Amino acid sequence: MLQKLKKLFPESQKQLEQKFLDENGIQYDQQLGYIIDGVIMNELSARLEYFTNRRMTSFNDLKALYLNAIIINEKIDLEIANNRFIERLGNTKENLLQFKEQVKRLNEYYRQFLRDKR
DSSP, X not given: OHHHHHHHOHHHHHHHHHHHHHHTTEEEETTTEEEETTEEGXXXXXXXXXXXXXXXSOSSOHHHHHHHHHHHHHXXXXXXXXXXXXXXXXXXXXXXXXXXXXXXXXXHHIIIIIGGGO
């Protein structure tokens, strides 16, 4: 029912989407990709590649990110729980928690606004 109402009011849907992006500090640049709170996510591609077992190399495909979220979260939680961080990626507890939050925001954006469009 909600999806039918959203289709009737596409302008309000765009406004909701923009509001969500603004509130979560998400921007999209054609060349750089997604930017969250000033962090260019594709600059963290080595970390993404590690946490997805080399399934992903960039943040450009939000559907793939959404499907790999469980693996990402489990590996981050395991690394934090064991307090053994991958030095070559510069992992620390703080930046892993930040990375996890950034992935969560992108997944929420995909789930709410992009998933049903395709």
